[in-house]
Amino acid sequence: MEKQNDAENRTLTLKRTFNVPVKLVWEAWTRPEHIAQWWGPKGMKTKIVEHNFKVGGKWKYVMAMPDGSEFIGEGVYSMIVTLEKIFSSANFRPMTEGVEIQAIFEKNGDKTNFTFNVIHPTDEYCRQQEKMGFYNGWGSTFNRLEEFVSTL
Amino acid sequence: METRRDVFQAIADPTRRQIISLIAHKSMNLNAIAEHFEVTRPAISNHIKILYECGIISIAQTGRERFCRIQPKNLREVADWVETFRELWEQKLDSFEEYLNALHSKRKKNGKAKRRRKSHIDTKKNL
Secondary structure: OOOOOHHHHOEEEEEEEEOOOHHHHHHHHHOHHHHHHHOOOOOOOEEEEEEOOOOOOEEEEEEEOOOOOEEEEEEEEEEEEOOOEEEEEEEEEOOEEEEEEEEEEEEEOOEEEEEEEEEOOOHHHHHHHHHOOHHHHHHHHHHHHHHHHHOO | OOOOOOHHHHOOOHHHHHHHHHHOOOOEEHHHHHOOOOOOHHHHHHHHHHHHHOOOEEEEEEOOEEEEEEOHHHHHHHHOHHHHHHHHHHHHHHHHHHHHHHHHHHHHHHHHHHHHHHHHHHHHHHO
């Protein structure tokens, strides 16, 4: 098997082209009143606890499950270039911690090319998390989330 | 009821994850595996069955012994665990795109109405 670049191995990349101008994509991605509408799966309420949209600013979104448990997403913005890109550290509890997320916006006429990277921590860090019972957390979380979503 | 049979179902249970790591480096027979756990042998046997059905292990009969061996190819999906988050993010982006499209058509409608009103006023002004 080919040995891939380490960072590449740790990066999950999603690409989309939205049929919407970049200005609106940016607005929907960055404004809390919009984020609350799309962040969670359908039927799940997202509370925007914190949204300090500037470099060094914190964000924290909480999704509440019907059984009272919560999914928490939070992080700190490390780079913001208006209409171009947003980099942020992120923890998604109880699923994955210590990732960096990158949202990259590119004007394509009236459309927008959108790239989303989730850069996971090094293998070593992952193994440590595994030892700490990290997998226990996300395994059951996934199942619960999936169960919940399938009932909608 | 457990009907799902894929790699993620295989690792959804902590005992099964332990079994996987136990036999990751050498194949073991059922008794040897069961010795590592406090749950009953039938319980372990059931986990082994699920792992087998998920394609995570193969079982080879040697005389009266059944040896369980990891199927690394299928387990790669987990080893490539970064990928396990893809579905979750795809769903989030689906949700974003759907919202975005709705917002866009709403704005377009409002924009047209506004422009119509504005041109109406402009026409009036020009009179």
